[in-house]
Amino acid sequence: MAFPPLKNDLILRAARGEETERAPVWVMRQAGRYLPEFQAVRAKHGFFEVCRTPELAKEVTLQPIRRYSGLIDAAIIFSDILVVPQAMGMEVEMNPGPHFPDPLVTPADIEKLTKVVDVDKELGYVYEAITQTRHALNGEVPLIGFSGAPWTLFSYMIEGGGTKTFQKCKTWLFKYPEESKALLNRIADVCIDFLVGQIKAGAQLVQVFDSWAGELAPHHFQEFSLPSLQRIASGVRAKLASEKIPAVPMTLFPKGANSQLILLAEQSGYDVIGVDWCIDPVDARQAVGDKVALQGNMDPMALYGGREAIEREVKRVSERFKGGKAPKAWICNLGHGITPGVDPEDLRWFFECVHKYSAA
Numbered sequence: 422m423a424f425p426p427l428k429n430d431l432i433l434r435a436a437r438g439e440e441t442e443r444a445p446v447w448v449m450r451q452a453g454r455y456l457p458e459f460q461a462v463r464a465k466h467g468f469f470e471v472c473r474t475p476e477l478a479k480e481v482t483l484q485p486i487r488r489y490s491g492l493i494d495a496a497i498i499f500s501d502i503l504v505v506p507q508a509m510g511m512e513v514e515m516n517p518g519p520h521f522p523d524p525l526v527t528p529a530d531i532e533k534l535t536k537v538v539d540v541d542k543e544l545g546y547v548y549e550a551i552t553q554t555r556h557a558l559n560g561e562v563p564l565i566g567f568s569g570a571p572w573t574l575f576s577y578m579i580e581g582g583g584t585k586t587f588q589k590c591k592t593w594l595f596k597y598p599e600e601s602k603a604l605l606n607r608i609a610d611v612c613i614d615f616l617v618g619q620i621k622a623g624a625q626l627v628q629v630f631d632s633w634a635g636e637l638a639p640h641h642f643q644e645f646s647l648p649s650l651q652r653i654a655s656g657v658r659a660k661l662a663s664e665k666i667p668a669v670p671m672t673l674f675p676k677g678a679n680s681q682l683i684l685l686a687e688q689s690g691y692d693v694i695g696v697d698w699c700i701d702p703v704d705a706r707q708a709v710g711d712k713v714a715l716q717g718n719m720d721p722m723a724l725y726g727g728r729e730a731i732e733r734e735v736k737r738v739s740e741r742f743k744g745g746k747a748p749k750a751w752i753c754n755l756g757h758g759i760t761p762g763v764d765p766e767d768l769r770w771f772f773e774c775v776h777k778y779s780a781a
Contacts, residue, residue, distance in 0.1 A: 635677015
């Protein structure tokens with residue numbers, strides 16, 4: 422399918438490891454509750470209703486692009502990581518946080534999952550939203566598609582929602598290691614089909630969110646999370662190649678797994694690694710070298726500190742990533758998602774500061 426020509430490829434160049442005139446910038450959850458226009462849509466429609474209605478998903482994806490036109494360098498499709506467990510046959514409610522009425526308690530419960538998932542049928546609404554959004558963007562900025570990472574999805578499917586202790590899902594790792602690996606691979610295979618489908622529908626980059634990567638001990642991360650992440654990276658590329666579809670940059674955001682950066686840069690198979698705010702950009706770059714691009718990493722809470730603090734933090738982060746040179750292989754972002762209480766005008770100021778301080 423033909424899409425309008427792209428007018429701003431800054432993020433694609435940075436993702437490929439190139440030097441850029443300034444750092445491209447977007448923020449995780451940029452289509453979200455901090456925006457009054459998003460709240461207006463949500464007042465009339467349920468969360469998953471917005472995800473499953475391409476017209477609505479397109480609208481909320483475009484909201485930050487409209488509001489911050491000329492300041493923001495990528496759109497990310499409005500969806501949720503938990504559409505994958507839904508596609509696998511699990512029920513997920515959002516009120517306001519995620520809740521699984523019937524989580525997996527023991528490996529015997531894996532039998533409840535759909536044996537063969539027709540991802541295109543179950544998640545076709547995401548593809549339709551991506552295609553519509555690509556056209557509506559009219560080439561202004563690239564469109565990012567995404568999926569959750571197997572370990573993070575596994576934890577939700579077993580815990581039945583958010584958790585502070587990860588007791589239930591970690592019990593599986595210790596007690597049922599082989600069954601855990603088999604389930605992680607099953608989830609990964611659904612993610613592969615889902616990401617390939619998004620790319621075919623028009624996504625120009627894809628990101629895998631391993632939000633709970635930092636909850637695993639290093640040896641557990643390497644035993645349980647990393648193989649499924651590698652499976653996705655190689656699986657997506659192999660499927661695209663077999664269908665003669667050009668590869669797109671792939672980003673991995675393993676939140677909290679800063680101790681694993683050297684390993685991830687060498688072995689994960691991703692083009693970009695997202696880092697949270699708990700590592701200095703200089704240390705992150707030293708760990709990964711020139712093997713991957715980096716994305717991040719201002720503390721999202723800095724957006725509550727007022728204009729002066731935001732400017733100070735952006736300046737500091739920019740200097741640490743640039744190291745006295747032009748920005749190279751760096752996508753500016755927060756170290757995690759923007760939170761609902763942020764003033765949209767303070768986010769505008771953040772973008773303006775990034776343009777100023779990240780410039781070559």
